Amino acid sequence: MADINVLEKEAHLSDHGDHHDDHHGDKYQSSFVDRYVFSQDHKTIAKQFLITGMMWAVIGSAMSIIFRIQLGYPDADISWLQPLLGGWIQIDPLTGVGKLDPQFYYALVTMHGTILVFFVLTAGLSGTFSNLLIPLQCGARDMASPMLNMLSYWFFFLAGAVLFISLFLNTGPFSGGWTGYPPLSGLPQASDGSKAGATLWILSLVFFVVSVLLGGINYITTVINMRTKGMHMFRLPLTIWAFLVTAILGLLSFPVLASGFFMLTFDRVLGTSFFLNEIFVAGEALTTRVGGSAILYQHLFWFLGHPEVYIIILPAMGLVSEVLSVHSRKPIFGYKAMVFSILAIGVLSFLVWAHHMYMTGMNPFIANIFILFTLIIAVPSAVKVFNWIATIWGGNIRINSASLFSIGFVSMFISGGLTGIFLGNAAIDIQQHDTYFVVAHFHIVMGVAAFFGMFAGIYHWFPRLYGRFMNETLGKIHFWGTIVGAYAIFGPMHYLGMAGVPRRYYSFAGFDSFSEFASMNEFITIAAIVTFAFQILFVVNFFYSMYKGKKQTEMNPWKATSLEWTAPVDCGHGNWEGEIPQVHRWPYDFGRHGRDFIPQTEPLAEGEVDGGH
């Protein structure tokens, strides 16, 4: 993957020739269904990913509010939630007090994790922006295979539908955590959520894997093969580099998750024991299920799981790099270093998975190897942080929603990355593992940071999507509410974790040592509710602006250099009328030769050296 020479060669291969075709006549895209439902236009598919992702984000976050109420107010009467949750609220016949069913609490936590990690931050983020920007920024009329691209969305949709149905099962949705560890997930008799709920959870994620693979194959093929004339690899915006490496990571790691799921299904259905050994269920030994290893599943899961967190964060990094550079009116600092950091992160992300498993009794010498690689991955991450800061340093930054969220991203990534370095050391992790410290770490570095990248991307590219702008005032309110709220939620969790409060507990009533944290938990819950309200503000702004926002009047409103702003505001399928523009320079020519910006399409002057080199 890191073999730049090959990529460069590819670049020259594809440097010649135009793509002239008459695709934007679009004779087969006339009916409503073709245009808006089974569309093969990458721009429409991007919107489909985005809207579906947003819908899931609202559902998934609402779930977190429900279980946060349980954690913050364990004694409260929540019978008012009964109309929504029905039987999952148990009402005490004597007192009339309604409580959340513990089983459902676990289901909520599991669904929240699955939905946010896979449906929102993978499909909603990389699906949306890879689709929107790869063809537009590379200079292609569409993806290599628009058909597979459409299928990728519909498999994602199917995955969502299956998971959604599982919410209404009698025995409830899967409740074994987003990581789905066996034996809980491997034995239907292990818990209610491990029955049909687990089956549908696995099915849903298998569909999801198919979606990611179809999408990824397309993204890679398009970036490598379909760039416009002059667009060699080192003239690609960092967004595209990020999407490319993301897709490669997905292509190599999701099949491994699939292998784990197949084996899990065998265990569940065919009575095999890949992951089972010496299990007792309800006091009874399962004597025929021996010889397997639950740890094996963890290896397979985290071999995907760790690259997956970079699959989530790399696109956000790409978006942020682009937004910061455009709005600072400065070239991105250290373009090549950024590219190599992305590649290094990509390679290293396959070598660190066991840092999630220090507590499985692994050999400490092996743990040391994983500590080493885990700490090494902090180097390219730090390079990127340094470069972002250097990019805005002394820049003439425009403060708007997009740039604020990008700066917020950098802040979040620093805060969360720092705690990662603690966790990466096995000696410290022995204390922190499975506590709220981990919850704080990954929510800040992945959850919030990736959301910030996504928000930055949405505010910035909203005109490209809908030909209008989002409301700036609401956007800024959204930003400040979110960044303050997010730190208020996850900051205190570090403290809880260091005090040893374990994650995934329904109630701490039985633990005297944790009773002093009741007020802190209450504070976190309030912060979560307030922050959630700010996200509703975003959703309102989004849909309002779609129809009523300020109209985009000029083609290139941000005065950016890249190709997506050279296509007409309301371009149809095929993007450019007439020929696809050619590219003559790298995408970060800001403030060069005393000019504010020079678009990529402008030929190099006599004797001028391209900026990227």
Added chain:
Amino acid sequence: MEMVARQNKIRRIHPKKFALWISMLSMIMLFSAFTSAYIVQKAAGDWLQFPLPVEFFYSTGVILACSLFLHMAYKSFVNKNYLYYQLFWSVGLFLALLFVALQYQGWLHLNEWEIFVHTNQSSSFFVMLVGAHALHVLGGIAALMTSWILAFRKNTKEWSDKGQLRLELTCTYWHFVDVLWLYLLAFLWFQQ
């Protein structure tokens, strides 16, 4: 789709071919995951050894022959030898189906020895590997069938560049599952 085919003429590698190659990477990852898990679990002990039934060796010959015939069919197509193309492709399809049948026979053979999927880790893994491979083969057979049906249509549109590309992709995929089977067989053989 049209657009892709048109761009093809100016590229050395067709985007679809490229896409097929990289999707193979992800299949390789799937099977490496299976076989690594196999090695780890075997090392952990409690492992039942059993010999490979002879059907799996017959099937190996069959799938190799199948690849050969498909290749000859493709060459005939390129040389516009349509009769041979139809003939070889049909033989190829027959051999592909025979391969699946033989794999299944091999499995029944194991059952006769009282070896079932849940008997031991070793048999579970065996089914997993052979089964996952068979699924990939079935995908290939679906593609072979499509081309086979098209091959007997008198519609001349079929004898086009587009048809040739489809055959090429199908053959490439088939050679891939062929090599994959050789790998699995060698793997199982050395693990015995």
